[in-house]
Amino acid sequence: MSVTDQLLTLAAVIVGAIMSFAATSLNERQRSRREEAARWAGEKLDAYLETWLACNRSLVDAKNRVHQQMRAELGIPGKFLPRDLEQPYDPKLPAPADAESTASR
Numbered sequence: 001m002s003v004t005d006q007l008l009t010l011a012a013v014i015v016g017a018i019m020s021f022a023a024t025s026l027n028e029r030q031r032s033r034r035e036e037a038a039r040w041a042g043e044k045l046d047a048y049l050e051t052w053l054a055c056n057r058s059l060v061d062a063k064n065r066v067h068q069q070m071r072a073e074l075g076i077p078g079k080f081l082p083r084d085l086e087q088p089y090d091p092k093l094p095a096p097a098d099a100e101s102t103a104s105r
Helices: 003-074 082-086 096-103
Strands: none
């Protein structure tokens, strides 16, 4: 084998090694990006859930405060649900919870 053949073989091996390294590096970079995107997707979902729960709690608290104010202004004792306000309040009638317990007797 001549020196030229040996240099060509060595050059082919070096080019092959560089191409193999480049392909492996690109594949590894894509895999790590996919894993990072999946991890961030899970974290974003958790953050969205926490935000939604906090907003929901705030809305429920605000609704409860409004209902308490309405009950106080209307002079309705106890904890009635808003649908109980559709009927006029009569202090002679038992509270809805008491009415259900006396109806089951």
